Amino acid sequence: MKHTRSLLLFATALSTAVAAFAAEMSVGFIYVGPKDDYGYNQSQSEGCAGIQKLPWLKATEEASVPETTAAQETMRNMIELEGASLIFPTSFGYFDPHILKVAKQYPKVQFLHCGGLYDATKHPANVGSYFGYIDEAVYVAGIVAGHTTKSGKLGFIAAKPIPQVLRNINAYLLGARSVNPAATVQVVFTGDWSVPVKEAESATSLINQGVDVLTCHVDSPKVIIETAERRGVYVTGYHVNGAKLAPKGYLTGAEWNWTKVYTDYAEAVKAGKTLAAGTIPHLVRGGLKEGFVSISPYGPAVSAAAKKDAEAAKAGLIEGSLVIFKGPLKDNTGKEILPAGKAYLQQDLALESMGWLVDGVIGGTKG
Numbered sequence: 001m002k003h004t005r006s007l008l009l010f011a012t013a014l015s016t017a018v019a020a021f022a023a024e025m026s027v028g029f030i031y032v033g034p035k036d037d038y039g040y041n042q043s044q045s046e047g048c049a050g051i052q053k054l055p056w057l058k059a060t061e062e063a064s065v066p067e068t069t070a071a072q073e074t075m076r077n078m079i080e081l082e083g084a085s086l087i088f089p090t091s092f093g094y095f096d097p098h099i100l101k102v103a104k105q106y107p108k109v110q111f112l113h114c115g116g117l118y119d120a121t122k123h124p125a126n127v128g129s130y131f132g133y134i135d136e137a138v139y140v141a142g143i144v145a146g147h148t149t150k151s152g153k154l155g156f157i158a159a160k161p162i163p164q165v166l167r168n169i170n171a172y173l174l175g176a177r178s179v180n181p182a183a184t185v186q187v188v189f190t191g192d193w194s195v196p197v198k199e200a201e202s203a204t205s206l207i208n209q210g211v212d213v214l215t216c217h218v219d220s221p222k223v224i225i226e227t228a229e230r231r232g233v234y235v236t237g238y239h240v241n242g243a244k245l246a247p248k249g250y251l252t253g254a255e256w257n258w259t260k261v262y263t264d265y266a267e268a269v270k271a272g273k274t275l276a277a278g279t280i281p282h283l284v285r286g287g288l289k290e291g292f293v294s295i296s297p298y299g300p301a302v303s304a305a306a307k308k309d310a311e312a313a314k315a316g317l318i319e320g321s322l323v324i325f326k327g328p329l330k331d332n333t334g335k336e337i338l339p340a341g342k343a344y345l346q347q348d349l350a351l352e353s354m355g356w357l358v359d360g361v362i363g364g365t366k367g
Contacts, residue, residue: 025085028075032094039219044090056270075087075111090113092193110128111126111128112265130284131284133287133292134293147180149180149212152182153211154184155211155213156187160189161365166354170357179309207231261292295314329358332357
């Protein structure tokens with residue numbers, strides 16, 4: 001009798017476990033670099049870790065996948081071997097042609113890309129794009145940099161002159177100039193997302209030219225932050241909190257909160273919503289208000305005045321009373337971008353095709 005009862009209990013437990021497993025949703029994440037880079041890939045992996053707390057979801061990660069056909073193979077493996085119904089290929093270069101090609105082969109799988117711009121006239125219906133208005137956090141960091149600099153020279157080390165990067169460079173300068181009208185931002189493009197030697201050389205060169213606050217838009221700010229700390233200049237971070245790398249010189253930084261984004265998507269797919277049906281939007285964007293981005297805690301060198309202005313700007317961005325890109329605004333060649341009284345609001349798609357640098361930025365858009 002006891003044996004029969006034990007078998008029944010085991011069978012019930014097994015049935016429950018099988019049912020739970022069958023109900024699981026499988027999600028795949030693909031990163032172009034390592035998960036512990038103190039940068040973009042780490043921020044994405046932290047987002048993955050956040051949604052793995054959902055009891056009905058399992059996530060598979062693949063790091064250091066190049067922007068080649070290797071990305072296609074990884075996506076196919078996640079679908080065929082892991083049963084993934086939702087894929088997050090997170091690097092910019094995965095979009096075209098890799099996501100677009102695989103998405104056509106698997107029309108029932110949802111492909112959501114970080115930073116791409118979905119076009120209904122030419123892209124598969126099961127492809128979508130998400131990104132955060134991180135230029136809001138970068139603008140606030142620029143305010144802190146503008147308060148802190150003594151030379152008035154800020155430095156920005158960037159990977160490639162694509163719209164998202166140019167938008168951050170411009171926001172940093174506009175934030176700085178809102179409190180320090182004479183401030184400039186000198187930009188150096190390294191040519192790729194992760195080239196630590198060039199990043200170190202660029203940081204050193206900018207410091208040697210009198211720059212006393214550095215920031216960046218590369219996959220991993222680690223080398224740049226450490227170089228700034230070693231040389232005794234200040235730095236604002238990007239992607240994740242880099243304060244541990246520069247306990248003296250870290251001012252603040254712009255951070256992602258991908259857990260919020262990924263939880264929203266996973267719950268939508270679990271509820272049966274899809275991109276093709278239009279029940280999941282093809283373009284999703286959000287900033288400080290939506291919780292997509294945040295500001296790193298202020299470092300010890302940040303003054304009370306800088307904190308006050310930064311917090312006021314943060315509040316203005318959240319409530320919508322502060323607009324970053326407003327006229328009169330010229331680019332750094334003297335061309336008018338916006339006349340007085342005109343503005344680009346955050347959701348304006350013109351900002352996602354940005355090809356200019358504002359007056360006050362030293363450098364060109366050709367990289």
